[in-house]
Amino acid sequence: MKNTTINVIDYDKIRFVEKTVESVKDIINYKKTKTVSWINLNSLKNEKLLDEIAKEFEVHPLILEDIKDVRQRPKVENLEKYTLIDLNMVYAVENKLSFEQISIIFSKNYLITFQQKETDVFDKIRQRIRTKTGKVRNMGTDYLAYLMVRAIIENYFKILEEMGERIEKLEERLVKNPSTKSLQQIHELKKIMIQLRRSAWPLREMMVTLEREESNVITKETKPYIRDLYGDTIQVIDTIEVFREMLSGMMDLYLSSISNKMNEVMKVLTIMSTIFIPLTFLTGLYGMNFLFMPEINWKYSYPVLILVMITISIIMMYYFKKKKWL
Amino acid sequence: MKNTTINVIDYDKIRFVEKTVESVKDIINYKKTKTVSWINLNSLKNEKLLDEIAKEFEVHPLILEDIKDVRQRPKVENLEKYTLIDLNMVYAVENKLSFEQISIIFSKNYLITFQQKETDVFDKIRQRIRTKTGKVRNMGTDYLAYLMVRAIIENYFKILEEMGERIEKLEERLVKNPSTKSLQQIHELKKIMIQLRRSAWPLREMMVTLEREESNVITKETKPYIRDLYGDTIQVIDTIEVFREMLSGMMDLYLSSISNKMNEVMKVLTIMSTIFIPLTFLTGLYGMNFLFMPEINWKYSYPVLILVMITISIIMMYYFKKKKWL
Amino acid sequence: MKNTTINVIDYDKIRFVEKTVESVKDIINYKKTKTVSWINLNSLKNEKLLDEIAKEFEVHPLILEDIKDVRQRPKVENLEKYTLIDLNMVYAVENKLSFEQISIIFSKNYLITFQQKETDVFDKIRQRIRTKTGKVRNMGTDYLAYLMVRAIIENYFKILEEMGERIEKLEERLVKNPSTKSLQQIHELKKIMIQLRRSAWPLREMMVTLEREESNVITKETKPYIRDLYGDTIQVIDTIEVFREMLSGMMDLYLSSISNKMNEVMKVLTIMSTIFIPLTFLTGLYGMNFLFMPEINWKYSYPVLILVMITISIIMMYYFKKKKWL
Amino acid sequence: MKNTTINVIDYDKIRFVEKTVESVKDIINYKKTKTVSWINLNSLKNEKLLDEIAKEFEVHPLILEDIKDVRQRPKVENLEKYTLIDLNMVYAVENKLSFEQISIIFSKNYLITFQQKETDVFDKIRQRIRTKTGKVRNMGTDYLAYLMVRAIIENYFKILEEMGERIEKLEERLVKNPSTKSLQQIHELKKIMIQLRRSAWPLREMMVTLEREESNVITKETKPYIRDLYGDTIQVIDTIEVFREMLSGMMDLYLSSISNKMNEVMKVLTIMSTIFIPLTFLTGLYGMNFLFMPEINWKYSYPVLILVMITISIIMMYYFKKKKWL
Amino acid sequence: MKNTTINVIDYDKIRFVEKTVESVKDIINYKKTKTVSWINLNSLKNEKLLDEIAKEFEVHPLILEDIKDVRQRPKVENLEKYTLIDLNMVYAVENKLSFEQISIIFSKNYLITFQQKETDVFDKIRQRIRTKTGKVRNMGTDYLAYLMVRAIIENYFKILEEMGERIEKLEERLVKNPSTKSLQQIHELKKIMIQLRRSAWPLREMMVTLEREESNVITKETKPYIRDLYGDTIQVIDTIEVFREMLSGMMDLYLSSISNKMNEVMKVLTIMSTIFIPLTFLTGLYGMNFLFMPEINWKYSYPVLILVMITISIIMMYYFKKKKWL
Numbered sequence A, B, C, D, E: 001m002k003n004t005t006i007n008v009i010d011y012d013k014i015r016f017v018e019k020t021v022e023s024v025k026d027i028i029n030y031k032k033t034k035t036v037s038w039i040n041l042n043s044l045k046n047e048k049l050l051d052e053i054a055k056e057f058e059v060h061p062l063i064l065e066d067i068k069d070v071r072q073r074p075k076v077e078n079l080e081k082y083t084l085i086d087l088n089m090v091y092a093v094e095n096k097l098s099f100e101q102i103s104i105i106f107s108k109n110y111l112i113t114f115q116q117k118e119t120d121v122f123d124k125i126r127q128r129i130r131t132k133t134g135k136v137r138n139m140g141t142d143y144l145a146y147l148m149v150r151a152i153i154e155n156y157f158k159i160l161e162e163m164g165e166r167i168e169k170l171e172e173r174l175v176k177n178p179s180t181k182s183l184q185q186i187h188e189l190k191k192i193m194i195q196l197r198r199s200a201w202p203l204r205e206m207m208v209t210l211e212r213e214e215s216n217v218i219t220k221e222t223k224p225y226i227r228d229l230y231g232d233t234i235q236v237i238d239t240i241e242v243f244r245e246m247l248s249g250m251m252d253l254y255l256s257s258i259s260n261k262m263n264e265v266m267k268v269l270t271i272m273s274t275i276f277i278p279l280t281f282l283t284g285l286y287g288m289n290f291l292f293m294p295e296i297n298w299k300y301s302y303p304v305l306i307l308v309m310i311t312i313s314i315i316m317m318y319y320f321k322k323k324k325w326l
Helices: A047-056 A061-068 A123-131 A141-176 A180-212 A223-285 A301-322 B047-056 B061-068 B123-131 B141-176 B180-212 B223-285 B301-322 C047-056 C061-068 C123-130 C141-176 C180-212 C223-285 C301-322 D047-056 D061-068 D123-130 D141-176 D180-212 D223-285 D301-322 E047-056 E061-068 E123-131 E141-176 E180-212 E223-285 E301-322
Strands: A006-011 A016-021 A036-041 A075-078 A083-093 A096-106 A110-115 B006-011 B016-021 B036-041 B075-078 B083-093 B096-106 B110-115 C006-011 C016-021 C036-041 C075-078 C083-093 C096-106 C110-115 D006-011 D016-021 D036-041 D075-078 D083-093 D096-106 D110-115 E006-011 E016-021 E036-041 E075-078 E083-093 E096-106 E110-115
Touching: A006 A123, A016 A123, A036 A047, A036 A141, A047 A061, A061 A075, A061 A083, A061 A096, A061 E223, A075 A180, A083 A141, A083 A180, A096 A141, A096 A180, A110 A141, A123 A141, A141 A180, A141 A223, A180 A223, A180 E223, A223 A301, A223 B061, A223 B180, A223 B223, A223 E223, B006 B123, B016 B123, B036 B047, B036 B141, B047 B061, B061 B075, B061 B083, B061 B096, B075 B180, B083 B141, B083 B180, B096 B141, B096 B180, B110 B141, B123 B141, B141 B180, B141 B223, B180 B223, B223 B301, B223 C061, B223 C180, B223 C223, C006 C123, C016 C123, C036 C047, C036 C141, C047 C061, C061 C075, C061 C083, C061 C096, C075 C180, C083 C141, C083 C180, C096 C141, C096 C180, C110 C141, C123 C141, C141 C180, C141 C223, C180 C223, C223 C301, C223 D061, C223 D180, C223 D223, D006 D123, D016 D123, D036 D047, D036 D141, D047 D061, D061 D075, D061 D083, D061 D096, D075 D180, D083 D141, D083 D180, D096 D141, D096 D180, D110 D141, D123 D141, D141 D180, D141 D223, D180 D223, D223 D301, D223 E061, D223 E180, D223 E223, E006 E123, E016 E123, E036 E047, E036 E141, E047 E061, E061 E075, E061 E083, E061 E096, E075 E180, E083 E141, E083 E180, E096 E141, E096 E180, E110 E141, E123 E141, E141 E180, E141 E223, E180 E223, E223 E301
Parallel strands: A036 A110, B036 B110, C036 C110, D036 D110, E036 E110
Antiparallel strands: A006 A016, A006 A036, A075 A083, A083 A096, A096 A110, B006 B016, B006 B036, B075 B083, B083 B096, B096 B110, C006 C016, C006 C036, C075 C083, C083 C096, C096 C110, D006 D016, D006 D036, D075 D083, D083 D096, D096 D110, E006 E016, E006 E036, E075 E083, E083 E096, E096 E110
């Protein structure tokens, strides 16, 4: 993966060519051919290559900047000659989300994808093209772009499903045994949701732009598919919100459980102390060494005191029972 | 319920036919007859059957996908030849909500319902058609669709009423005796509300789409009925919000009650300890075995000490009284 | 109040008639007379009567349903022949709000009020008509409807004023002596605010509909009065929001006070324990019965130990003083 | 201030007259003169006078009602012949906000101000007119009204600055020494912010109405000044929001400090108790009076026990050190 | 920096002049020359100078006021002859944010910058002009203004990055060892975010105004650059929101940690007390000096009691184990 490789898939209903080229001059022809030409760059590291492509395909300097800047907010821009789709691919690796930028530029005849890192997200689409599965071979670059955006949105669903399962498991554990570890996990999931929300929100707006705005590239035939994606992004966002609220609820539940537990601890301490403190005082009383203490010499002092102590304990316990502490 | 059965009700003002058919070819005619033909599928399991119907009734592949995908967000789509209504039927089974998708496709002449699982939600409508109750026999498919949506929204009201009663009971119990169980129940009801809200929110938007958007299927006569449904969905959403706020308030109340209780427990401990700690110290003092302790041999030491102890206790109690701890 | 009575007030600038009739046929004429005819029904129990009136006055079945359904959300509907205003009259009876629905249907010539229960909310308006006070006798049914809506909104102000006073009193008490009772009262007021908000919110929208929408019934002359009502509803809603926020603030204050109190209780316990625990240990030490304890037989052991104890107490107290616990 | 006095300032570029009149007939002429006539009423108590003025200056009964009703929400109304501006003057007197209503009615030739109470808020404007400072003598009534609204908004800035300083001081104190008094002060400032927000919010809307709506009174020349005021009101509202958030943050900080403090108190108690409880038990053990206790008679019991106790204390302390409680 | 110095950079594609002038008359010519003339004032202290410039360049008095008032909210105003951009430069100095106002006025031929304090924010732009880097020398004043706004927005990104790192470090520390210092730091970062948000929010609106509103100064060529800035401001605002939410989450985490810790402290105290309190009572019992206590004289009393005590301890510990307190 050291060098940026340029992968080209060129197809129409009948023809299909797939190859890996090395320099920009090998792909210039695809700019004009009537076939759908998908040019894929598997890295952004070769800046010179990017500049060359930008020059050949008349990419506006600002758009090129967007492609290079991987921290870029997802967006769609409809330009005269092509449309830019800037997206984030989400990965969940051990409680941490990471994002890889994927930029798609497509005109009537060609579609260029710039991947921050090589991913397998488009493998299924490649397979579909190769095997003529579905409509892809009968449609244009706009449908190909739709398939790509869809693959990326599908990925959100996959991650959300995973998160949903984790949240459910965490909740079960929380009810049974609220530990500091659960707290940490709630916090981590909350942070993931904040990040997911941030990256998913622009998607909605993007789909609206793609569907509503006049574009020279997107055909009427593909529009319903994009409207469908809009519905999907809404569902992604809704699910994130629902998860956020559930995590908030779990935080509350956790805090209440802690309070409850402390209450219980305090009750045990209070009951034990309150019963034994007066008894111990009494033993102290008759442990004093005064010479003149009449009770000391009385024969039944000891059993009477024991009886008194038992009575006190029973009264105390009745009191706690009444207070529902026991 | 193993096989998907196709139930057909075909009616107009005068005629009425109800039958169960087995293959798609038995229902193709209904596509063109001027009577209202309601074709009901009681399951989505027979994919082949769905595909056949989609083909015969010219259902767009995306729409078919929506019908099959039961996790789909509720929505309305006005297409050229028919209108799709994708809805969720809500069930509350023991503190858990479950949703069953119901998709309705209707054109001027026919209306097809796809039910995820067989439910009795439309039984009343069937009865109305059979017995000519209300206007249904005089109206078209759009009114029939209205009745269906209405039945599903009525169901929300029913569930909300049930939840309202539960919340009220829970609140009473909370005031009397806040327990960990109440906490769990508040949490569960909160989660139900999150889910209900999620599924009820799209309804509002759907009603707006049905009422405002130009449609080839929905007549002017049916529009006021849909506007009325819009008001109902607003009421559903409002009620959910009110319940959510009430549950939040109850959570606060619960937490405050717990704090209050802990305070009370602490007070008992503190009062007991504070009164007896100095007394016990005094008994310890005169329990020491030093040879030279003048008080030990004094004749009135014991009664004087008892008096001192009583005095200390009274002072302490007065102090607590003043602090309003007693 | 067993039977629904129909009360009619028929007036114009000069004429004035007030009477109670028994059947619908007595009021049919008022549908066409040029005078303003206010027909009041003091109950919704006589369904047959309602149906008859609906038939005679051409009330749409959906509107009739709205009038009968007392849980209905407040709303305005401008229909071709008449305008419907569906409102809630608010009552505050001992910490509980109750709502009574009042539906107003008015056309150029007549105005019908349907009251869920007989109330005295319109008595002042009746008096104004009788005594020719204000402009009412010079204006049409729309002004009469305005007066009615205004009376109902005035009622909101009255209740809010009452709530405001209660909140103020509660706050004072909260500052002086936060008790569990205050907590309950905050919770109750919060619940009332949730309900009030729910019933007041639609009013705003209603006033907008009445003012903006084209109506065959509302004259240009009456519009400024309705705009004024709009301002009033905004004020009602604002006040409710302010009260809600104040109650939230009070909840926070309450919780903080509880925490503060617990802190104080804990400090007393800790100070007492911390001072006496080492002292009691020392007394225990010299209460041991070992045969070989040199200090026991030393002559000045007792006074020296007393001194040591006093020193320890002073050090402890100095420590607490420095920590600002005393 | 017992009687309502009518103060008149009549000016144009050249002429300037200032006088106090007693009856309405003395001001009627100003209705038509081409000069700018500012008529100021320093109280609303003389209702008869208000009615007379309303009659003479053709004030709509609803507008008169607004002027009289001091609880009125701030608003702007553009009427055919004049524009009404209803404003609140804010005063901060010892932690309490009070509001005085100021109503301004202005037409091309005259401007009438109705003050709930006599204030000095317009003194600077009077001075400007007298001394020909700024543009006021070259402009019309609309510019004069602008100056007045500006003076009132300036007042908001002044109060907010004062509040800002108080918040800053409070925060410093909070960090150093969180006391119950600070809690009360946060609560009071929060309440002030709720009130301020309520009274400042309508200002924004008012400025929009003044700038956007067609008016017969406000000239194109004055519009930029009003747009500027709009920016100011936004800043007022923003500042209030910022203060509200800061106060919320301080409340959180306070609560956390309290929790921290309690934690510290608990630690002291726990450390002291945990170290001495086992030691005291040991002393109790050897203070028992059993005849057969071998250790009692052993010569080195006492020093060995002392050593054991020291060892226990050291272990305990090491344990607390490891837990970071010390 | 005592005197306000006027720095002029005058350039087009070919020519380039840079000089420092002293009086307004030296810059008047630049008002009309076709070259781009950037006039920079490094302070606002010389009011007379500002007034002179305002007069010569026909700056509206209100705009001049905005330039002088450094507390001004950021804004854009498109006037007939020039456009005003009022911005805040953000500095983060040791946990405190400070803002310096920068006002930009630009017409076709000239651009004047008014800096509250001399900053180096524009040094890179100066360098670009001098060295003909990028497009600046080929574009007009609008592009120069774009570069300036961009530099200021870049600064936000820099500060946010710094804050992001601080938040991350703080979070790590929070997880390991929640201290009062962390609490203070969360609070400080929260306050910074409130301030940043307040100053960043208007940027979004400003970019919309610059892009959408008709302007005589901003060319079609520069518009895409401004749209790009709009995206950047959205990203700034998003990031601030994300940080705010993360800080809120950290506050919750902190509070929960404190509760957890207190719980742990309480458990230690309760376990120690609960085990030893009954044991100490027993030792007290047999430390009493009653003459008639049969156990005292029994030979095996002591070892039996020791066994009883060990049994009690084991039962207690088993109980705590079962409760998961150990």
